[in-house]
Amino acid sequence: MHVESGAIVNQGAYAELRVQSETVNFQDPPPPYTPPVEGPTVTSQPIIHQTIILQVPLRSNPVYYTCDSCHERVYTKVKYVNSRKTHLLAGFICGFTCWCLICCLGAIPYLVKSFKKAEHYCPNCDKLLGTYSKI
Template sequence: MENDSLPIYPKVYPSAQIQKKMDSTTIPLTTQPSFNQVMAPTLLGPENSITVCQFCQASIKTSIKYTVTARTHIAAALCGLICCCCCIPYLSESAKNADHYCPNCHKYLGTYEK
């Protein structure tokens, strides 16, 4: 084994186009999506996003919960040094990450990092 430290994954090839010949004309037919094709990830922004839940398959508008990060603590420290009001970053949503959840099944969908 040449690459013992690297994991081996099966190669995923895009679905091939099937061609059907009818009276000397070629009509391309595409196959239906197979189980090995991956859907494009949903882009989640800082606000509620309209998407399809990957768990319950419902068309939803995501609900958001804001979480405090290291960036929030750094902004609070800088505000404390500049204007002695270190609570501003904790009260505003601009220095927090937005965690998106499905309102139907309440599962976590992703995070928008600021």
């Protein structure tokens, strides 16, 4: 598009100003922006130290255990109590041996601690830490 003197002619990417048949070119457009090259970004994140205590599984014997209540590492105190399984086993043995008059063997589960439920207690605060039953 051509216009007479004093007009701006826009032709695509650049513009020309014509003043009385004298052509004045504007400067070339600035080079495209390139972001400055930065070094590796170092961000300071807080270091979190987390202590993980692995508890050993409870067994029928006392174990070292960390109490949830007093947060002490203790050697558990174990009480052996009769559970429902102990009564069922005693009833089964008694019923099975009743015909030969040795049903007194049904008392065996009440006498052997392997047939009872082991309850682990903290010796400091007497909190129940967990139970274990072999049967």
